[in-house]
Amino acid sequence: MNEEKTLTPVITIGLNIKDQHFDYSMAELNNLAVANNMQVVESLVQKTDHKDAATYFGKGKVAELAAALADDGVETVVVNDELSPSQIRNLEKQTSSKIIDRTGLILEIFANRARTHEAKLQVQLAKLQYQLPRLHTSASQRLDQQTGAGGGGFTSRGAGESQYELNRRTIQDKISHIKHELKQIQKSDQTQRKQRETNQIPTIALVGYTNAGKSTIMNQLLTRFGDENKQVMVKNMLFATLDTNVRRLVFPDNKKLLASDTVGFVSKLPHQLVSAFRSTLAEAANADLLVQVVDFSDADRQLMMDTTEQTLKEIGVPEIPMITIMNKADLTDSRYPFREGNNLIMSATDDQSIDALVELIKETVFKNYVTQDLLIPFKDGQVVSELNEQATVLNTEYLDDGTKLTVEMPADDLKRFNQYVLE
Ligand SMILES: Nc1nc2c(ncn2[C@@H]2O[C@H](COP(=O)(O)OP(=O)(O)OP(=O)(O)O)[C@@H](O)[C@H]2O)c(=O)[nH]1
Numbered sequence: 001m002n003e004e005k006t007l008t009p010v011i012t013i014g015l016n017i018k019d020q021h022f023d024y025s026m027a028e029l030n031n032l033a034v035a036n037n038m039q040v041v042e043s044l045v046q047k048t049d050h051k052d053a054a055t056y057f058g059k060g061k062v063a064e065l066a067a068a069l070a071d072d073g074v075e076t077v078v079v080n081d082e083l084s085p086s087q088i089r090n091l092e093k094q095t096s097s098k099i100i101d102r103t104g105l106i107l108e109i110f111a112n113r114a115r116t117h118e119a120k121l122q123v124q125l126a127k128l129q130y131q132l133p134r135l136h137t138s139a140s141q142r143l144d145q146q147t148g149a150g151g152g153g154f155t156s157r158g159a160g161e162s163q164y165e166l167n168r169r170t171i172q173d174k175i176s177h178i179k180h181e182l183k184q185i186q187k188s189d190q191t192q193r194k195q196r197e198t199n200q201i202p203t204i205a206l207v208g209y210t211n212a213g214k215s216t217i218m219n220q221l222l223t224r225f226g227d228e229n230k231q232v233m234v235k236n237m238l239f240a241t242l243d244t245n246v247r248r249l250v251f252p253d254n255k256k257l258l259a260s261d262t263v264g265f266v267s268k269l270p271h272q273l274v275s276a277f278r279s280t281l282a283e284a285a286n287a288d289l290l291v292q293v294v295d296f297s298d299a300d301r302q303l304m305m306d307t308t309e310q311t312l313k314e315i316g317v318p319e320i321p322m323i324t325i326m327n328k329a330d331l332t333d334s335r336y337p338f339r340e341g342n343n344l345i346m347s348a349t350d351d352q353s354i355d356a357l358v359e360l361i362k363e364t365v366f367k368n369y370v371t372q373d374l375l376i377p378f379k380d381g382q383v384v385s386e387l388n389e390q391a392t393v394l395n396t397e398y399l400d401d402g403t404k405l406t407v408e409m410p411a412d413d414l415k416r417f418n419q420y421v422l423e
Pocket residue numbers: 209210211212213214215216217233234235236237238239240241242262263264265293327328329330331346347348349
């Protein structure tokens with residue numbers, strides 16, 4: 001990307017209360033800031049055993065922050081945790097800067113990335129829910145601008161109780177309006193999903209940490225087994241994908257799959273976003289197989305896997321079989337493709353890896369498939385076409401009393417064709 005961007009200089013700051021993963025979460029915060037067009041000028045840390053109720057950081061650290069801001073000529077601070085509204089206000093007052101907490105930062109990134117109507121509504125809903133308890137008499141107008149909630153409606157005519165009440169009600173109205181609109185959209189999603197379920201095509205969902213390579217893998221599968229014109233967006237940035245994209249794959253043996261590519265996760269994903277994106281992620285909850293994609297070249301991959309599993313639980317994804325893909329092996333010294341049970345070390349850039357991945361997926365998804373000879377009398381010709389369409393037909397023979405098909409399909413589906421079974 002060559003486009004010129006004005007970067008906002010920021011200081012990041014975190015509180016380390018005996019957190020063994022603190023360095024990782026600080027490094028991630030800095031990456032999130034970069035993803036939001038910020039330039040991290042300085043990063044401060046306070047090691048302590050408690051949070052300050054009023055300012056989150058202790059007095060000394062707040063003074064140090066104020067001095068650093070003045071020295072660096074920086075006016076924005078990004079904090080590594082979600083703060084209470086009053087902590088944000090107090091810190092802003094004492095440091096004369098704009099304070100953005102981790103939740104606010106992630107919400108901003110999502111807002112900048114959302115493309116489809118549904119994603120935009122979901123982000124807006126999350127933002128409003130974040131904003132509501134943070135509304136504060138005179139600060140309400142400013143906070144609205146700061147978190148960039150869409151749509152106008154707020155006037156800056158004085159502060160005061162009535163303005164506060166008005167703002168509060170406006171936000172609540174917007175929330176219920178968006179919820180209603182999302183429900184409508186989601187109803188049609190559900191209908192589509194039902195439709196697919198009745199079509200009996202198994203579904204896999206690519207899940208995992210942001211930037212792990214989910215969309216890249218999806219595109220490789222599409223190039224080989226799907227409609228190449230329906231590629232999804234791949235970018236080397238956090239949260240490139242915010243919408244669930246479902247694509248159809250057909251393998252050479254006529255076995256079909258629906259693959260969905262979903263939004264990536266990050267540690268401490270704001271609960272407002274998780275709940276707003278629940279329906280987008282419902283695609284994962286309804287899958288027959290989860291394909292967890294991990295960036296194998298990242299030293300913190302275990303933490304990323306833990307986060308993914310936690311987030312899936314939070315969304316309410318039930319116990320769905322999962323395979324784990326250690327992607328980006330080309331950036332490591334590891335041999336690939338290399339399979340170990342239900343895990344695969346691979347690289348999305350390598351054809352043999354994609355073959356191994358498809359093999360692993362097929363073994364898992366189609367494991368209930370059985371092979372059976374059927375004899376279909378000529379008068380039931382439509383059954384032959386139906387089977388050619390839906391099943392894997394391994395062999396076709398025309399006999400005197402009908403068409404003999406050797407088919408491969410789920411044992412459950414085969415029951416419908418019991419009358420044609422050749423013993
Ligand atoms: N070297 C290498 N790079 C890869 C591989 N797979 C993906 N990438 C790169 O990693 C970056 C992120 O890939 P995406 O496919 O967009 O990642 P994602 O998991 O969809 O990310 P989100 O949509 O943000 O959740 C891109 O720059 C890809 O080109 C791989 O196997 N090897």
